[in-house]
Amino acid sequence: MPGAVQFDAVIVGGGFYGAAIAIYLTRQRGLKRVLLVERESALMQRASYHNQARVHNGYHYPRSFTTAYRSRINLPRFVRDWPQVVKQDFTKLYAIARRNSKVTTKQFERFCREIGAPVRPADPALLNLFEPRLIEGVFEVEEYAFDSSKLAAWAKRELEECAVELRFDTRVMAISRGPDLTSRVRLDDRHGSSEVTCRYVFNCTYSGLNQFAGDFPGTQTRLKQEITEMALMDVPPVLQELGITVMDGPFFSMMPFPARQLHTLSHVRYTPHMHWADAPALDPYSKLGSYARETRVDRMVRDVARYLPSMAQARYADSLFEVKTVLVKNEGDDGRPILFEKHAELPGCYSVLGGKIDNIYDVLERLDAEQFVAAAGISDLRSSA
Numbered sequence: 026m027p028g029a030v031q032f033d034a035v036i037v038g039g040g041f042y043g044a045a046i047a048i049y050l051t052r053q054r055g056l057k058r059v060l061l062v063e064r065e066s067a068l069m070q071r072a073s074y075h076n077q078a079r080v081h082n083g084y085h086y087p088r089s090f091t092t093a094y095r096s097r098i099n100l101p102r103f104v105r106d107w108p109q110v111v112k113q114d115f116t117k118l119y120a121i122a123r124r125n126s127k128v129t130t131k132q133f134e135r136f137c138r139e140i141g142a143p144v145r146p147a148d149p150a151l152l153n154l155f156e157p158r159l160i161e162g163v164f165e166v167e168e169y170a171f172d173s174s175k176l177a178a179w180a181k182r183e184l185e186e187c188a189v190e191l192r193f194d195t196r197v198m199a200i201s202r203g204p205d206l207t208s209r210v211r212l213d214d215r216h217g218s219s220e221v222t223c224r225y226v227f228n229c230t231y232s233g234l235n236q237f238a239g240d241f242p243g244t245q246t247r248l249k250q251e252i253t254e255m256a257l258m259d260v261p262p263v264l265q266e267l268g269i270t271v272m273d274g275p276f277f278s279m280m281p282f283p284a285r286q287l288h289t290l291s292h293v294r295y296t297p298h299m300h301w302a303d304a305p306a307l308d309p310y311s312k313l314g315s316y317a318r319e320t321r322v323d324r325m326v327r328d329v330a331r332y333l334p335s336m337a338q339a340r341y342a343d344s345l346f347e348v349k350t351v352l353v354k355n356e357g358d359d360g361r362p363i364l365f366e367k368h369a370e371l372p373g374c375y376s377v378l379g380g381k382i383d384n385i386y387d388v389l390e391r392l393d394a395e396q397f398v399a400a401a402g403i404s405d406l407r408s409s410a
């Protein structure tokens with residue numbers, strides 16, 4: 026095994042969270058030697074690409090006030106910080122189903138007022154798109170989409186500028202205690218195994234949070250893994266400039282997906298293909314890798330077209346399959362708080378899961394409260410120990 030290398034921080038996972046945290050540590054916190062390790066061959070190939078690309082503004086969370094409220098705070102920051110990736114030039118509609126919805130039209134309006142989110146009755150011309158026997162009300166709201174390819178291009182540029190060392194096609198296998206408050210991180214790539222030592226480890230692996238050997242204790246927060254399918258659709262002209270979400274139950278969402286110039290279609294009943302309780306040695310990436318991936322687009326479209334008849338004219342282009350990781354405690358309310366754990370057993374080791382893209386600000390707030398010392402400081406720590 027080659028000799029160990031010293032880093033201030035090793036970031037495991039090159040999704041949006043890993044990239045943003047690496048950039049934060051170098052730019053805001055002055056860490057100099059930062060290594061980012063990603064098992065794919067480029068940045069943001071997994072959940073940060075395979076998602077519905079919605080910049081949430083609260084509407085989606087009538088059952089979780091905190092998530093709704095945080096979305097309201099974070100959306101304007103996201104638009105300010107990543108104007109080049111945010112798509113705003115489309116009309117976003119939230120429709121309320123007459124049957125089986127957990128909210129009524131009145132409750133939805135009241136909830137929007139409570140979180141301070143703009144909401145107005147949709148233009149009558151847009152109402153005609155919906156089947157009135159199934160839809161109780163339709164609202165025009167302010168919610169945006171993001172272009173994940175542009176976000177990845179931003180991350181690449183910034184990481185290069187910050188001189189963060191990037192290792193692709195490399196998997197972190199184990200995290201263990203090293204000497205003098207350091208951690209040892211074992212990496213596997215096509216050449217074999219190697220080890221680096223560092224002061225801090227940031228586990229930003231989303232679905233892979235608990236898949237490490239060594240002294241890594243696992244997260245205390247229980248996680249649920251879901252294999253999900255979102256269909257990518259070429260929608261008819263009448264739906265082209267729209268995003269539509271039907272609330273709040275076994276319904277669907279259709280959003281522009283700017284990275285492919287198509288629309289994603291997700292359905293509460295058909296998007297989750299299977300799920301399991303997260304556990305070490307139940308590698309979600311291997312599970313998805315061996316999953317048959319038979320599309321359910323026909324069932325999605327059949328049901329969606331009952332509410333939105335013009336969807337029957339949409340052309341299926343592709344499916345995005347991904348493992349979605351959620352906190353077990355939010356199964357009932359659909360809330361998406363962050364997971365931020367500092368592992369006492371492994372000093373300097375953190376696990377982070379964002380839940381949704383705009384939650385990056387909640388993570389950065391937590392990091393602001395932490396103390397970090399750069400590599401030079403390690404010897405200081407040693408001499409004062």
Ligand SMILES: Cc1cc2nc3c(=O)[nH]c(=O)nc-3n(C[C@H](O)[C@H](O)[C@H](O)COP(=O)(O)OP(=O)(O)OC[C@H]3O[C@@H](n4cnc5c(N)ncnc54)[C@H](O)[C@@H]3O)c2cc1C
Nearest residue numbers: 038040041042064072073076077079197231233380381382
């Ligand atoms: C179906 C679906 C729809 C969603 N819709 C939305 C939405 O509309 N809006 C929204 O804001 N959020 C949405 N999300 C959530 C959003 O995608 C995630 O919150 C966000 O992408 C998480 O970023 P991340 O960097 O933590 O994860 P990822 O982008 O998955 O990054 C983790 C990285 O770690 C790498 N990795 C894992 N294990 C290892 C290892 N051992 N060694 C090295 N590398 C490793 C992976 O390859 C991956 O690149 C959705 C998610 C899914 C799955």
